[in-house]
Amino acid sequence: MSERLTRQESRRRTRERLLAAAAELFAERGVNGASVEQIAERAGFTRGAFYGNFDGKDALVAELLQERTRREAEEVREAAGGAASRAEAFAALRAWHRERARNLDTWLALRMELLLHAVRTPELRPLLAERERLARGALAEGVRRELDRDGAATPADPAFLALIAHALEDGLLIQRALDPESVGEEAVVDAVELLLRSWTALAGETGEGEAPG
Amino acid sequence: MSERLTRQESRRRTRERLLAAAAELFAERGVNGASVEQIAERAGFTRGAFYGNFDGKDALVAELLQERTRREAEEVREAAGGAASRAEAFAALRAWHRERARNLDTWLALRMELLLHAVRTPELRPLLAERERLARGALAEGVRRELDRDGAATPADPAFLALIAHALEDGLLIQRALDPESVGEEAVVDAVELLLRSWTALAGETGEGEAPG
DNA sequence: GTCTATAAAGAGATAGAC
DNA sequence: GTCTATCTCTTTATAGAC
Incomplete structure (x- = not known):
């Protein structure tokens, strides 16, 4: 029985390495630009191992997406x-996006x-x-909480905000990928902070304590 | 000389049809997923015509991008x-996005x-x-003008706004493409309108007539 | 300028050995 | 489970006819 588990484990590891290699290659050359052979090779295998673990490239893509x-x-x-606090939330957000900005x-x-594949x-x-x-x-939950903290009404449907x-996030990262000179590393966090501040201001102006939607 | 113009014109038309066919196929199946033969065929030619007009697929992609x-x-x-007016500007924006939402x-x-290709x-x-x-x-010019019209100072660098x-635009269109149920057709315009309103509010709160950055 | 034919390389996928 | 060998289809690209 322990031998069986070992085999399962081995299989899982192989699949994971293939998936990781595929992720790298898809980013570098696109899903269609990366061949099964390249994926297997980067993972340290040959095509045989690939087809032993996946029904084909489409199946791997679907699994990677999942x-x-x-x-x-x-x-x-x-x-x-x-x-717990707004400062904490933004610190976490900043750390998260700094990591993401790195690659x-x-x-x-x-x-x-x-995303294109899914569409x-x-x-x-x-x-x-x-x-x-x-x-x-x-x-939406976070936005509602932050605006509440300021005692402001939500100036629009929280889901829309x-x-x-x-x-x-997507939009700013795209802009930064195309034109890093014009878009700072922390643009996403800066933008969200600005939006929260301005929504607070708008709520205050529209009427205190009003709760639409 | 008129014969020469005709030949140039004919060449231009062929190239345009090839480019249009390529655009369709790239959207449908991706740049790497669309073959030269498919492109030529959809444009009503064979591969020969393609290679007579472009050095290869990469050259066509570069030209399409340009x-x-x-x-x-x-x-x-x-x-x-x-x-001229804010209403006009938003009407134009709405028309533009309605058209875009259609396909x-x-x-x-x-x-x-x-974009991926360029990156x-x-x-x-x-x-x-x-x-x-x-x-x-x-x-940025438009934002500055709109906020000016309200007599509000710009609450942040207009370039950042x-x-x-x-x-x-990109971000919301992506969300809508993935999940049309949750993202209205006019989300982009609605969002920009909301942002403008909230920035006006923020400017009023921060201090009237102040002009940062 | 566009077609047909074809060469040469690369792709996905299967079979059989171990 | 993974490798090697192989089949088949598709792809890019070129050559030559018209």
């Missing part, structure tokens, strides 16, 4: 859990590759959509 | 030119394909970066 989506969803849950091109390329593969779309909804939901904040 | 970039830069210039998937996929091709990056700078510059508004 893996990354699940991992990101977990990170969102963790991030939403911690952070922006790689990370963004992979996200966009998987073109109807059965995978709900998976991505669910992850995005989750992230926006957590953000969260959508704006969330969408800004 | 063409699309130039066209978008022109649109930005036109949009920046017209629009969102196609448009976004092509933009992201070209991976160092010599093409400045081209894209320039176009983005131009768009942000025009937006413009960056936020501009980045939101």
Whole structure:
């Protein structure tokens, strides 16, 4: 029985190495630009091992997408859990984005590759959509809390404010990837902070304590 | 001489049809997923015509990227030119985005394909970066004008506000492509309007007539 | 300028040995 | 489970006819 577990474990490790190699190559050369042979080779195997563990490239892509989506969803849950104060929340956000800024091109390329794949593969779309909804939901909770802390009413549907904040991540990272000179490393966090401040101001102006939506 | 013009004209038309076919296929199947033969066939030719007009697929991609970039830069210039009132400006923006929303998937996929290609091709990056700078510059002008109209000071560097508004386009379109249920057709325009209103509020609160950065 | 034919390389996938 | 060998199809690119 312990031998069986070892075999399962070995299989799991091989699959993981193949998935990691695929992620690298997809970022570098695109999903279509990376061949099965290149993926297997970077993982330290040959094509035989690949086909022994995956039904084909499409199956691997689908699994990679699921893996990354699940991992990101977990990170969102963790991030939403911690952070008692506003300062803490922003410190965490800053750390998170500094890490991401370090290998922006790689990370963004992979996200966009998987995203394009999902947009073109109807059965995978709900998976991505669910992850995005989750992230926006957590953000909406945070926005509501922050505005509450200031005693301000929410100046618009919190879900819409969260959508704006969330969408800004992709948008600003794209701008930075194209033109690093014009977009600072901390643009995302700076922008979210500015938005929160301005929404607080807007809420104060629109009427204290009013609660729309 | 008129014969020469005719030949030039004919060549130009062929190249344009090839470029248009390539744009369609890149959006549908990705740059790497679309073969030269498929491109030529959709344009109504064979591979021979393709290689008679382009040095290869890479050359066509580079040219497509330049063409699309130039066209978008022109649109930005036109949009920046017209629009006397705020209402006019938003009406134009709304029309523009309604049109874009109609074939969102196609448009976004092509933009992201070209964007990925540019990120991976160092010599093409400045081209894209320039176009983005131009768009942000025009937006910055618009933001400044709108806030001025309200007699409000600009609550932050107008370039940064413009960056936020501009980045939101990509970000929100991505969210809508993944999850149309949760993101309205007019999300982009609605968001920009909300941002303008909240920045006005923030400026009023921070101190009337102050002009930072 | 565009077509047909073809060379040469690369891709995904399977079979059989170990 | 992984490797080597092999099949088949697709791809890029070139040459030569028209």
